[in-house]
Amino acid sequence: MxxxxxxxxxxxxxxxxxxxxxxxxxxxxxxxxxxxxxxxxxxxxxxxxxxxxxxxxxxxxxxxxxxxxxxxxxxxxxxxxxxxIHEDERDAFAEYLSYIGGVESLDECVSGWRDAYCGRFDSIEEYAWQYAEDIYPELANCPPGFRVEVDAVAWESDHWISATGNVFRSV
Incomplete structure (x- = not known):
């Protein structure tokens, strides 16, 4: 391409x-x-x-x-x-467009996909930890074994992850 x-x-x-x-x-x-x-x-x-x-x-x-x-x-x-859209984000845009209803929802997608897009991650847990570390930088210094588990179900109620790892806030 x-x-x-x-x-x-x-x-x-x-x-x-x-x-x-x-x-x-x-x-x-x-x-x-x-x-x-x-x-x-x-x-x-x-x-x-x-x-x-x-x-x-x-x-x-x-x-x-x-x-x-x-x-x-x-x-x-x-x-x-x-x-x-920047070429590195086009697949995320297309996934969001498909999620919200396809080409019939193009105007809604164009205006809202940037607010919904959180980035590419391997899992919802990885995104949750990245988000937490951005807010509370001291969490990055937490020794292994002392990290609490991420409640993935709670995060998935407000976010969704595509098959390619793009994470979005739910609409």
Whole structure:
């Protein structure tokens, strides 16, 4: 992956041709489009000017998915949102987007994901200890065997951890 790429590619079909048994369509790479108008033009080009289009598949290194009849504007918004986020945090953004409802919740995700994102950790316990040590630095000097156990259930009521280790405050 290169910097300043969302890695979103989407495959579109001409719906009228598709329902009549013809396969008219192709992949569109959003990173190859300068703006929404160029994206729309490329979709028209690959679907041969179809009035109705069907999104058959999409690929994104960050796991963002779209519905079959997703509006082209919201696909472009997801692409633009990814470009605004540092490349090291894009997977966390995509996981949060999926958690709160997908592309339909994009505006909510863009405005709130930074407040919810806590960082990447191996476990909720590791995050809890890091959080505690940030507030009470003297805990870092606690000898092994004297640390109390973290109540993971209590922490998980206010936080969640993804499969890749990104920790978020619950919404």
């Amino acid at each position: 290169r910097v300043n790429e969302s890695t979103i590619t989407v495959h579109f079909w001409n719906l009228a041709a598709y329902t009549s048994g013809q396969l008219v369509g192709d992949w569109v790479d959003l990173d190859q489009c300068a703006d929404l108008d160029e994206f729309r033009d490329k979709v028209k080009q690959v679907t041969r000017g179809a009035e109705e289009i069907l999104l058959s598949d999409s690929e994104c290194d960050f796991g963002i998915t779209f519905s079959e009849y997703q509006d082209l504007g919201s696909i472009w918004e997801a692409h633009s949102a990814l470009l605004e």
